[in-house]
Amino acid sequence: MVPAHGGRAADPVYRPVLASRRSELEALRHLDADLAPRLAPVLEVSTVDAVLPQSLARLPTGLLPAVDVTALPDGAGSELLRWGVPLLPVAGLAESDARLVGHGLAARAYAGRLVVRLRAASDRSGPAATTAEVERIWRLTRLVPEQCELLVDAGDVCCRADVRLAEPRVRWLADWARRHAWRSVTVAAGGLPQTLSGLPTDEPVRLQRWDWLLWQRLADLGVGYGDYGVGSAVPGADAAGDRLPTVRYTAGGAWWVYRWSRRGGRGDERVADLCRTLVAAPHWPTEGAAFSWGDHEILRRARRAAGAGSTTNWAAWSTSHHLARVLFDLSRPAGARPEDEQRVDPRPGRGGRGRGPTPCR
Secondary structure, three states: OOOOOOOOOOOEOOEEEEEOHHHHHHHHHHOOOOOOEOOOEEEEEOOOOOOHHHHHHHHOOOOOOOOEOOOOOOHHHHHHHHOOOOOOOEEEOOOHHHHHHHHHHHHHHHOOOOEEEEEEEOOOHHHHHHHHHHHHHHHHHOOOOHHEEEEEEEEEEEOOOHHHHHHHHHHHHHHHHHHOOOOEEEEEOOOOOOOOOOOOHHHEEEHHHHHHHHHHHHHHHOOOOEOOOOOOOOOOOOOOOOOOOOOEEEOOEEEEEEEEEOOOOHHHHHHHHHHHHHHHHOOOOOOOHHHHHHHHHHHHHOOOOOOOOOOHHHHHHHHHHHHHHHHHHHHHHHHOOOHHOOOOOOOOOOOOOOOOOOOOO
Protein backbone atom coordinates (compact mmCIF):
# COMPACT_ATOMS: atom_id res chain seq x y z
CA MET A 1 0.00 0.00 0.00
CA VAL A 2 1.04 3.60 -0.54
CA PRO A 3 0.88 6.41 2.01
CA ALA A 4 -1.55 9.18 1.17
CA HIS A 5 0.95 11.98 1.58
CA GLY A 6 4.05 10.67 -0.11
CA GLY A 7 5.87 9.54 3.05
CA ARG A 8 7.38 6.15 3.70
CA ALA A 9 5.68 3.18 2.10
CA ALA A 10 3.57 1.26 4.59
CA ASP A 11 3.98 -2.50 4.40
CA PRO A 12 2.30 -4.65 3.30
CA VAL A 13 1.45 -3.68 -0.26
CA TYR A 14 -1.50 -5.94 -1.09
CA ARG A 15 -4.87 -6.06 0.72
CA PRO A 16 -7.22 -8.77 -0.58
CA VAL A 17 -10.76 -8.93 0.78
CA LEU A 18 -11.40 -12.60 1.57
CA ALA A 19 -14.23 -14.61 3.06
CA SER A 20 -13.25 -16.26 6.33
CA ARG A 21 -13.82 -19.77 4.95
CA ARG A 22 -11.61 -22.81 5.36
CA SER A 23 -10.28 -22.49 1.81
CA GLU A 24 -9.05 -18.92 2.20
CA LEU A 25 -7.63 -19.56 5.66
CA GLU A 26 -5.81 -22.66 4.41
CA ALA A 27 -4.22 -20.65 1.59
CA LEU A 28 -3.12 -17.96 4.07
CA ARG A 29 -1.73 -20.58 6.46
CA HIS A 30 0.55 -21.92 3.70
CA LEU A 31 1.80 -18.50 2.58
CA ASP A 32 5.58 -18.32 2.24
CA ALA A 33 7.10 -16.59 5.26
CA ASP A 34 8.93 -14.03 3.13
CA LEU A 35 5.64 -12.96 1.52
CA ALA A 36 3.65 -12.67 4.75
CA PRO A 37 4.77 -9.13 5.70
CA ARG A 38 3.66 -7.85 2.27
CA LEU A 39 0.11 -9.15 2.62
CA ALA A 40 -2.68 -7.59 4.71
CA PRO A 41 -5.89 -9.56 4.10
CA VAL A 42 -9.30 -8.28 5.14
CA LEU A 43 -11.32 -11.24 6.41
CA GLU A 44 -15.09 -10.80 6.15
CA VAL A 45 -16.92 -12.62 8.95
CA SER A 46 -20.57 -13.41 8.23
CA THR A 47 -21.30 -15.86 11.06
CA VAL A 48 -20.07 -16.20 14.63
CA ASP A 49 -17.43 -18.93 14.44
CA ALA A 50 -15.70 -19.81 17.69
CA VAL A 51 -12.97 -21.62 15.73
CA LEU A 52 -11.96 -18.55 13.71
CA PRO A 53 -9.69 -16.97 16.38
CA GLN A 54 -7.85 -20.30 16.64
CA SER A 55 -7.40 -20.33 12.85
CA LEU A 56 -6.00 -16.78 12.92
CA ALA A 57 -3.52 -17.80 15.60
CA ARG A 58 -2.08 -20.40 13.17
CA LEU A 59 -1.32 -17.89 10.41
CA PRO A 60 2.35 -17.30 9.50
CA THR A 61 4.41 -14.94 11.60
CA GLY A 62 4.33 -11.46 10.10
CA LEU A 63 0.85 -11.85 8.61
CA LEU A 64 -1.49 -9.43 10.37
CA PRO A 65 -5.09 -9.82 9.14
CA ALA A 66 -7.80 -7.20 9.34
CA VAL A 67 -11.19 -8.50 10.45
CA ASP A 68 -14.52 -7.06 9.29
CA VAL A 69 -17.46 -8.08 11.50
CA THR A 70 -19.92 -5.57 10.01
CA ALA A 71 -22.31 -8.42 9.10
CA LEU A 72 -22.51 -9.59 12.72
CA PRO A 73 -24.90 -8.14 15.29
CA ASP A 74 -23.49 -6.25 18.25
CA GLY A 75 -22.54 -8.64 21.03
CA ALA A 76 -19.74 -10.74 22.42
CA GLY A 77 -19.09 -12.51 19.10
CA SER A 78 -18.20 -9.25 17.36
CA GLU A 79 -16.02 -7.87 20.18
CA LEU A 80 -12.59 -8.36 18.63
CA LEU A 81 -10.72 -7.71 21.85
CA ARG A 82 -12.17 -11.00 23.16
CA TRP A 83 -10.61 -12.93 20.28
CA GLY A 84 -7.17 -12.63 21.87
CA VAL A 85 -5.18 -12.75 18.61
CA PRO A 86 -3.31 -9.93 16.82
CA LEU A 87 -5.51 -8.29 14.18
CA LEU A 88 -6.68 -4.99 12.77
CA PRO A 89 -10.35 -4.08 13.28
CA VAL A 90 -12.22 -2.87 10.19
CA ALA A 91 -14.68 -0.01 10.67
CA GLY A 92 -17.40 1.07 8.25
CA LEU A 93 -19.30 4.33 8.28
CA ALA A 94 -22.49 2.72 9.62
CA GLU A 95 -20.99 1.02 12.69
CA SER A 96 -22.74 1.61 16.00
CA ASP A 97 -21.10 3.80 18.62
CA ALA A 98 -20.60 0.80 20.91
CA ARG A 99 -18.87 -1.21 18.18
CA LEU A 100 -16.54 1.65 17.31
CA VAL A 101 -15.56 1.99 20.96
CA GLY A 102 -14.81 -1.76 21.00
CA HIS A 103 -12.83 -1.52 17.77
CA GLY A 104 -10.76 1.24 19.34
CA LEU A 105 -9.98 -0.94 22.35
CA ALA A 106 -8.95 -3.83 20.09
CA ALA A 107 -6.84 -1.58 17.85
CA ARG A 108 -4.90 -0.14 20.77
CA ALA A 109 -4.47 -3.57 22.39
CA TYR A 110 -3.11 -5.27 19.26
CA ALA A 111 -1.33 -3.19 16.61
CA GLY A 112 -2.41 0.37 17.32
CA ARG A 113 -4.05 0.59 13.91
CA LEU A 114 -7.48 0.42 12.27
CA VAL A 115 -8.80 -0.07 8.73
CA VAL A 116 -11.58 2.30 7.64
CA ARG A 117 -13.59 0.79 4.78
CA LEU A 118 -15.49 3.15 2.47
CA ARG A 119 -17.78 1.45 -0.02
CA ALA A 120 -17.76 3.52 -3.18
CA ALA A 121 -21.16 2.29 -4.36
CA SER A 122 -23.14 2.74 -1.14
CA ASP A 123 -21.25 5.33 0.94
CA ARG A 124 -22.26 8.22 -1.29
CA SER A 125 -22.30 11.19 1.08
CA GLY A 126 -20.76 14.48 0.05
CA PRO A 127 -17.27 15.53 1.24
CA ALA A 128 -18.50 17.34 4.36
CA ALA A 129 -20.72 14.43 5.45
CA THR A 130 -18.02 11.85 4.71
CA THR A 131 -15.53 13.84 6.75
CA ALA A 132 -18.02 14.04 9.63
CA GLU A 133 -18.56 10.27 9.48
CA VAL A 134 -14.86 9.40 9.60
CA GLU A 135 -14.27 11.98 12.33
CA ARG A 136 -16.89 10.07 14.34
CA ILE A 137 -14.85 6.90 13.81
CA TRP A 138 -11.64 8.62 14.96
CA ARG A 139 -13.37 10.14 17.98
CA LEU A 140 -15.03 6.94 19.24
CA THR A 141 -12.02 4.70 18.56
CA ARG A 142 -9.69 7.32 20.06
CA LEU A 143 -7.38 7.00 17.06
CA VAL A 144 -5.91 9.64 14.74
CA PRO A 145 -5.80 9.48 10.91
CA GLU A 146 -2.14 8.46 10.97
CA GLN A 147 -3.19 5.26 12.74
CA CYS A 148 -5.87 4.44 10.15
CA GLU A 149 -5.57 2.73 6.77
CA LEU A 150 -8.23 3.75 4.27
CA LEU A 151 -9.72 1.00 2.10
CA VAL A 152 -11.79 2.36 -0.78
CA ASP A 153 -13.95 -0.59 -1.84
CA ALA A 154 -15.23 -0.26 -5.41
CA GLY A 155 -17.19 -3.51 -5.08
CA ASP A 156 -18.30 -5.53 -8.11
CA VAL A 157 -16.43 -4.48 -11.29
CA CYS A 158 -17.08 -7.17 -13.87
CA CYS A 159 -17.03 -5.44 -17.26
CA ARG A 160 -15.72 -2.34 -19.02
CA ALA A 161 -18.91 -0.40 -18.23
CA ASP A 162 -18.42 -1.18 -14.51
CA VAL A 163 -14.87 0.20 -14.74
CA ARG A 164 -16.13 3.40 -16.36
CA LEU A 165 -18.74 3.85 -13.63
CA ALA A 166 -16.39 3.05 -10.74
CA GLU A 167 -13.40 5.12 -11.80
CA PRO A 168 -14.82 8.64 -11.24
CA ARG A 169 -16.29 7.70 -7.87
CA VAL A 170 -12.99 6.19 -6.71
CA ARG A 171 -11.11 9.23 -7.96
CA TRP A 172 -13.47 11.48 -6.00
CA LEU A 173 -12.84 9.48 -2.83
CA ALA A 174 -9.08 9.46 -3.42
CA ASP A 175 -9.14 13.25 -3.87
CA TRP A 176 -11.15 13.58 -0.65
CA ALA A 177 -8.70 11.27 1.16
CA ARG A 178 -5.81 13.66 0.43
CA ARG A 179 -7.32 16.11 2.91
CA HIS A 180 -6.44 13.78 5.76
CA ALA A 181 -3.20 12.19 6.94
CA TRP A 182 -4.17 8.54 6.37
CA ARG A 183 -1.49 5.97 7.06
CA SER A 184 -2.21 4.52 3.62
CA VAL A 185 -4.90 4.45 0.92
CA THR A 186 -5.84 1.25 -0.95
CA VAL A 187 -8.44 0.64 -3.66
CA ALA A 188 -10.09 -2.80 -3.80
CA ALA A 189 -12.54 -4.22 -6.34
CA GLY A 190 -13.84 -7.64 -7.32
CA GLY A 191 -13.80 -8.71 -10.95
CA LEU A 192 -14.83 -12.35 -10.86
CA PRO A 193 -18.37 -13.19 -12.05
CA GLN A 194 -21.06 -14.07 -9.53
CA THR A 195 -21.24 -17.60 -10.92
CA LEU A 196 -19.10 -19.70 -13.25
CA SER A 197 -21.75 -22.34 -13.99
CA GLY A 198 -22.50 -20.91 -17.44
CA LEU A 199 -18.91 -21.24 -18.66
CA PRO A 200 -17.81 -24.07 -20.97
CA THR A 201 -16.31 -27.20 -19.44
CA ASP A 202 -13.22 -29.22 -20.30
CA GLU A 203 -11.33 -26.26 -21.71
CA PRO A 204 -9.58 -23.32 -20.04
CA VAL A 205 -11.68 -20.15 -20.33
CA ARG A 206 -10.04 -16.73 -20.13
CA LEU A 207 -11.80 -14.02 -18.10
CA GLN A 208 -10.54 -10.46 -17.93
CA ARG A 209 -9.54 -9.18 -14.51
CA TRP A 210 -11.47 -5.91 -14.59
CA ASP A 211 -10.43 -5.07 -11.02
CA TRP A 212 -6.78 -5.16 -12.14
CA LEU A 213 -7.63 -2.95 -15.13
CA LEU A 214 -9.39 -0.44 -12.85
CA TRP A 215 -6.33 -0.22 -10.61
CA GLN A 216 -4.07 0.32 -13.62
CA ARG A 217 -6.29 3.20 -14.74
CA LEU A 218 -5.83 4.73 -11.27
CA ALA A 219 -2.04 4.41 -11.35
CA ASP A 220 -1.57 8.20 -11.30
CA LEU A 221 -3.18 8.32 -7.84
CA GLY A 222 -0.45 6.20 -6.23
CA VAL A 223 -2.95 4.08 -4.30
CA GLY A 224 -2.38 0.53 -3.12
CA TYR A 225 -4.04 -2.51 -4.68
CA GLY A 226 -6.70 -4.78 -3.25
CA ASP A 227 -9.14 -7.29 -4.72
CA TYR A 228 -11.51 -10.09 -3.68
CA GLY A 229 -9.05 -12.90 -4.31
CA VAL A 230 -10.66 -15.52 -6.54
CA GLY A 231 -14.15 -14.77 -5.22
CA SER A 232 -16.90 -12.41 -6.28
CA ALA A 233 -17.51 -9.04 -4.61
CA VAL A 234 -21.26 -9.69 -4.68
CA PRO A 235 -22.46 -10.80 -1.22
CA GLY A 236 -23.65 -14.38 -1.25
CA ALA A 237 -22.45 -15.01 -4.80
CA ASP A 238 -21.58 -18.57 -5.80
CA ALA A 239 -18.06 -18.00 -7.12
CA ALA A 240 -17.37 -21.73 -7.40
CA GLY A 241 -20.35 -22.16 -9.72
CA ASP A 242 -21.18 -25.84 -9.11
CA ARG A 243 -19.70 -29.08 -7.81
CA LEU A 244 -17.54 -29.71 -10.86
CA PRO A 245 -13.80 -29.65 -10.20
CA THR A 246 -12.94 -25.98 -10.72
CA VAL A 247 -9.68 -24.04 -10.54
CA ARG A 248 -9.50 -20.27 -11.03
CA TYR A 249 -5.93 -19.59 -12.10
CA THR A 250 -4.58 -16.04 -12.13
CA ALA A 251 -2.17 -14.93 -14.86
CA GLY A 252 -1.47 -11.22 -14.98
CA GLY A 253 -4.53 -9.41 -16.27
CA ALA A 254 -6.68 -12.54 -16.61
CA TRP A 255 -8.11 -15.54 -14.85
CA TRP A 256 -8.04 -18.92 -16.57
CA VAL A 257 -11.05 -20.88 -15.35
CA TYR A 258 -10.85 -24.68 -15.52
CA ARG A 259 -14.19 -26.50 -15.02
CA TRP A 260 -13.78 -30.20 -15.70
CA SER A 261 -16.39 -32.84 -16.40
CA ARG A 262 -14.56 -35.22 -18.75
CA ARG A 263 -13.62 -38.82 -17.98
CA GLY A 264 -17.03 -39.66 -16.60
CA GLY A 265 -17.96 -39.37 -12.96
CA ARG A 266 -14.70 -40.36 -11.23
CA GLY A 267 -13.43 -37.35 -9.33
CA ASP A 268 -9.80 -38.47 -9.18
CA GLU A 269 -9.61 -38.87 -12.95
CA ARG A 270 -11.28 -35.54 -13.66
CA VAL A 271 -9.07 -33.58 -11.26
CA ALA A 272 -5.91 -35.31 -12.50
CA ASP A 273 -6.84 -34.48 -16.09
CA LEU A 274 -7.63 -30.87 -15.17
CA CYS A 275 -4.30 -30.46 -13.38
CA ARG A 276 -2.31 -32.10 -16.20
CA THR A 277 -3.89 -29.65 -18.63
CA LEU A 278 -3.06 -26.72 -16.38
CA VAL A 279 0.60 -27.60 -15.78
CA ALA A 280 1.07 -27.94 -19.56
CA ALA A 281 -0.45 -24.50 -20.26
CA PRO A 282 1.62 -21.42 -21.20
CA HIS A 283 0.46 -19.60 -18.06
CA TRP A 284 1.88 -22.28 -15.74
CA PRO A 285 4.78 -20.46 -13.98
CA THR A 286 8.37 -21.28 -14.86
CA GLU A 287 8.97 -21.89 -11.14
CA GLY A 288 6.36 -24.64 -11.28
CA ALA A 289 5.41 -26.12 -7.94
CA ALA A 290 7.82 -23.75 -6.15
CA PHE A 291 5.69 -20.73 -7.07
CA SER A 292 3.15 -21.32 -4.28
CA TRP A 293 1.69 -24.01 -2.07
CA GLY A 294 -1.36 -24.11 -4.37
CA ASP A 295 0.83 -24.80 -7.42
CA HIS A 296 2.57 -27.57 -5.49
CA GLU A 297 -0.79 -29.21 -4.73
CA ILE A 298 -1.93 -28.88 -8.35
CA LEU A 299 1.26 -30.56 -9.59
CA ARG A 300 0.80 -33.39 -7.10
CA ARG A 301 -2.66 -34.09 -8.58
CA ALA A 302 -1.31 -33.89 -12.10
CA ARG A 303 1.14 -36.64 -11.16
CA ARG A 304 -1.59 -38.66 -9.37
CA ALA A 305 0.38 -38.36 -6.11
CA ALA A 306 -2.72 -37.35 -4.11
CA GLY A 307 -6.49 -37.61 -4.26
CA ALA A 308 -8.95 -35.32 -5.98
CA GLY A 309 -9.72 -33.09 -3.02
CA SER A 310 -12.92 -31.10 -2.63
CA THR A 311 -14.41 -27.72 -3.50
CA THR A 312 -12.63 -26.35 -0.42
CA ASN A 313 -9.28 -27.69 -1.63
CA TRP A 314 -9.72 -26.37 -5.19
CA ALA A 315 -10.58 -22.91 -3.86
CA ALA A 316 -7.60 -23.03 -1.48
CA TRP A 317 -5.16 -23.93 -4.30
CA SER A 318 -6.63 -21.17 -6.49
CA THR A 319 -6.37 -18.61 -3.69
CA SER A 320 -2.82 -19.63 -2.81
CA HIS A 321 -1.63 -19.17 -6.39
CA HIS A 322 -3.56 -15.92 -6.74
CA LEU A 323 -1.96 -14.34 -3.66
CA ALA A 324 1.53 -15.31 -4.82
CA ARG A 325 0.87 -14.13 -8.37
CA VAL A 326 -0.47 -10.72 -7.33
CA LEU A 327 2.47 -10.15 -4.99
CA PHE A 328 4.81 -11.13 -7.82
CA ASP A 329 3.13 -8.72 -10.26
CA LEU A 330 3.07 -5.87 -7.75
CA SER A 331 6.82 -6.27 -7.20
CA ARG A 332 7.51 -5.65 -10.90
CA PRO A 333 7.67 -2.18 -12.49
CA ALA A 334 4.57 -1.37 -14.53
CA GLY A 335 6.57 -1.47 -17.76
CA ALA A 336 7.79 -4.99 -17.00
CA ARG A 337 4.29 -6.47 -16.86
CA PRO A 338 3.52 -8.36 -20.10
CA GLU A 339 1.10 -6.33 -22.18
CA ASP A 340 -0.52 -9.43 -23.64
CA GLU A 341 -1.72 -10.33 -20.15
CA GLN A 342 -3.61 -7.03 -19.99
CA ARG A 343 -5.43 -7.27 -23.33
CA VAL A 344 -9.09 -8.18 -23.53
CA ASP A 345 -9.88 -11.28 -25.54
CA PRO A 346 -12.96 -10.33 -27.62
CA ARG A 347 -14.36 -13.88 -27.78
CA PRO A 348 -17.51 -14.34 -25.66
CA GLY A 349 -16.64 -15.86 -22.29
CA ARG A 350 -12.89 -15.43 -22.90
CA GLY A 351 -12.35 -12.07 -21.29
CA GLY A 352 -15.27 -10.13 -22.72
CA ARG A 353 -18.02 -9.21 -20.32
CA GLY A 354 -16.87 -11.80 -17.83
CA ARG A 355 -20.35 -12.88 -16.68
CA GLY A 356 -21.06 -15.84 -18.93
CA PRO A 357 -24.63 -15.55 -20.18
CA THR A 358 -25.50 -12.66 -17.83
CA PRO A 359 -25.35 -9.25 -19.59
CA CYS A 360 -23.27 -6.47 -18.10
CA ARG A 361 -25.04 -3.55 -16.59
